[in-house]
Amino acid sequence: MRRSIYLVLTFIIWILLTWPFADGTVDLQVVVAGIIASAFVAIIFHDILPKEHHVFVSPIRIFWFLVYVPVFFYYVTKANFDVVYRALHPQMPIKPGIVKIKTNLKSDSAITALANSITLTPGTLTVDLTEDGYLYIHWINVKSDDVEQATCLIAQRFEWFIKKIFE
Amino acid sequence: MTDIIGYFLITVGILFDIFGCIGLVRFPDVYNRLQASTKCVTLGTIFLLIGVAFVSATGTISAKAIICAVFILITSPTAAHAIAKGSYASGVKLWEESVVDKYGEDMKK
Numbered sequence: 001m002r003r004s005i006y007l008v009l010t011f012i013i014w015i016l017l018t019w020p021f022a023d024g025t026v027d028l029q030v031v032v033a034g035i036i037a038s039a040f041v042a043i044i045f046h047d048i049l050p051k052e053h054h055v056f057v058s059p060i061r062i063f064w065f066l067v068y069v070p071v072f073f074y075y076v077t078k079a080n081f082d083v084v085y086r087a088l089h090p091q092m093p094i095k096p097g098i099v100k101i102k103t104n105l106k107s108d109s110a111i112t113a114l115a116n117s118i119t120l121t122p123g124t125l126t127v128d129l130t131e132d133g134y135l136y137i138h139w140i141n142v143k144s145d146d147v148e149q150a151t152c153l154i155a156q157r158f159e160w161f162i163k164k165i166f167e
Numbered sequence: 168m169t170d171i172i173g174y175f176l177i178t179v180g181i182l183f184d185i186f187g188c189i190g191l192v193r194f195p196d197v198y199n200r201l202q203a204s205t206k207c208v209t210l211g212t213i214f215l216l217i218g219v220a221f222v223s224a225t226g227t228i229s230a231k232a233i234i235c236a237v238f239i240l241i242t243s244p245t246a247a248h249a250i251a252k253g254s255y256a257s258g259v260k261l262w263e264e265s266v267v268d269k270y271g272e273d274m275k276k
Contacts, residue, residue, distance in 0.1 A: 019227040087190030119244035138198045
């Protein structure tokens with residue numbers, strides 16, 4: 001099951017990259033090479049690819065993912081204006097530090113998604129995470145060094161979505 | 168029309184890239200510089216690639232540009248995390264005016 005899902009996904013990426021449908025015909029050579037290559041990838045690398053393959057075939061999770069994309073994009077844009085403001089301001093109003101936050105997410109993919117979302121959004125950068133669900137975040141403008149309050153300010157808005165998508 | 172949108176997006180992307188580079192030069196330590204480089208340069212490059220997708224307006228090039236944008240979106244924060252953790256592990260200190268360092272406190276325990 002997992003292998004076939006990854007076979008299909010890899011094959012879609014191959015088709016998009018090579019696009020063998022030029023001038024009305026299908027270039028069979030490219031398609032066959034693509035099937036062989038994606039079978040190779042799916043069989044050999046299915047162990048190291050994400051274990052949450054059910055995400056790709058569940059409509060509800062895909063729906064929440066599509067809702068998450070614009071929300072995420074809004075925060076990324078906001079983050080950019082924030083960093084640009086701090087970079088261009090003559091006094092450079094930064095107050096950096098590393099804080100600790102707690103997450104309730106369990107699966108690897110969910111924590112990866114959360115860490116990446118945190119890195120791309122307002123003034124925060126994931127430095128490390130521990131086995132028991134704590135993340136260390138470099139924050140460009142520290143508002144609170146308390147674990148609960150920092151969690152509230154940094155992670156909560158993403159955690160809710162990521163839980164819907166991955167768990 | 169798609170041309171105008173495309174060139175507008177490319178301009179915005181280049182502006183973000185420039186601001187990211189200014190931040191990279193001005194900020195005081197590795198971690199703050201990573202903030203500038205990951206955020207601004209990621210979004211700037213994604214805007215650039217989406218702009219390219221609009222300008223070219225043919226299926227193949229647009230698809231490639233969008234796929235590149237997705238890969239950058241996934242890999243760039245991961246790389247930033249790896250650099251941050253690596254520089255902390257090899258002993259790069261935080262800027263002396265930093266407010267708090269929970270990571271260092273927990274490492275000493």
